[in-house]
Amino acid sequence: DTEVTQTPKHLVMGMTNKKSLKCEQHMGHRAMYWYKQKAKKPPELMFVYSYEKLSINESVPSRFSPECPNSSLLNLHLHALQPEDSALYLCASSQGPARSSAGELFFGEGSRLTVL
Amino acid sequence: AQTVTQSQPEMSVQEAETVTLSCTYDTSESDYYLFWYKQPPSRQMILVIRQEAYKQQNATENRFSVNFQKAAKSFSLKISDSQLGDAAMYFCAYRSDLPGANSKLTFGKGITLSVRP
Numbered sequence: 659d660t661e662v663t664q665t666p667k668h669l670v671m672g673m674t675n676k677k678s679l680k681c682e683q684h685m686g687h688r689a690m691y692w693y694k695q696k697a698k699k700p701p702e703l704m705f706v707y708s709y710e711k712l713s714i715n716e717s718v719p720s721r722f723s724p725e726c727p728n729s730s731l732l733n734l735h736l737h738a739l740q741p742e743d744s745a746l747y748l749c750a751s752s753q754g755p756a757r758s759s760a761g762e763l764f765f766g767e768g769s770r771l772t773v774l
Numbered sequence: 775a776q777t778v779t780q781s782q783p784e785m786s787v788q789e790a791e792t793v794t795l796s797c798t799y800d801t802s803e804s805d806y807y808l809f810w811y812k813q814p815p816s817r818q819m820i821l822v823i824r825q826e827a828y829k830q831q832n833a834t835e836n837r838f839s840v841n842f843q844k845a846a847k848s849f850s851l852k853i854s855d856s857q858l859g860d861a862a863m864y865f866c867a868y869r870s871d872l873p874g875a876n877s878k879l880t881f882g883k884g885i886t887l888s889v890r891p
Contacts, residue, residue, distance in 0.1 A: 691879075698863070698884070698886070699883070699884070700865055700881035700882065700883055700884050701819070701865075701881060703878050703879070706878065714878060746817060748819065750819075750879075761807035761809075761824060761826070761869055761871065762807070762809060762821050762824055763821075763869075763879055764821075765811075765818060765819035765820075766818070767816070767817060767818045768817050768818065770817075
């Protein structure tokens with residue numbers, strides 16, 4: 659199984675809503691990532707979890723709240739978002755941090771978020 | 775900090791022809807990985823090819839090969855016998871392999887490749 663599964667594929671929410679994006683992998687990877695991607699742009703790193711601990715937070719606004727319940731799951735909780743937060747949110751995983759992995763990140767198909 | 779530069783925003787190739795996508799990077803590190811990822815309109819980011827910096831031999835994967843010039847910090851992707859399914863956005867990416875380095879993948883801006891039938 660070499661898949662990273664993201665749900666939902668599409669999400670429309672109002673600025674006062676609370677929603678969550680979910681990501682799951684069963685490759686035994688110990689590092690998981692959230693990226694935000696605008697159209698025709700490269701992905702921008704938001705968060706990195708390494709061995710279920712938050713290791714990188716790229717100064718993301720607090721309206722985005724990550725959670726890693728276990729080594730296979732990664733959530734992104736959304737609250738009071740702004741229309742400019744509309745984007746494709748990509749989850750990825752890798753075997754581990756640098757030096758313990760084969761290097762590449764495996765990506766999910768993404769969750770397309772629209773904030774009204 | 776590491777940077778990855780893809781200076782061509784768009785390229786076009788005739789089906790069955792060969793195309794080369796350019797990428798340069800800047801780093802002071804000696805141990806790292808380089809990748810080419812493909813993102814079709816279906817949006818999933820798919821790994822095309824990877825290169826470990828310590829390997830002198832250029833990586834190849836079927837119709838895809840790289841020209842890795844470590845001293846020049848250049849990492850171009852050659853697609854041979856282009857197919858319609860190769861049409862996508864291609865991202866060059868860098869990842870440190872040093873102990874204690876963070877795990878982030880640094881992307882270039884990407885290049886949109888179109889394939890003409």
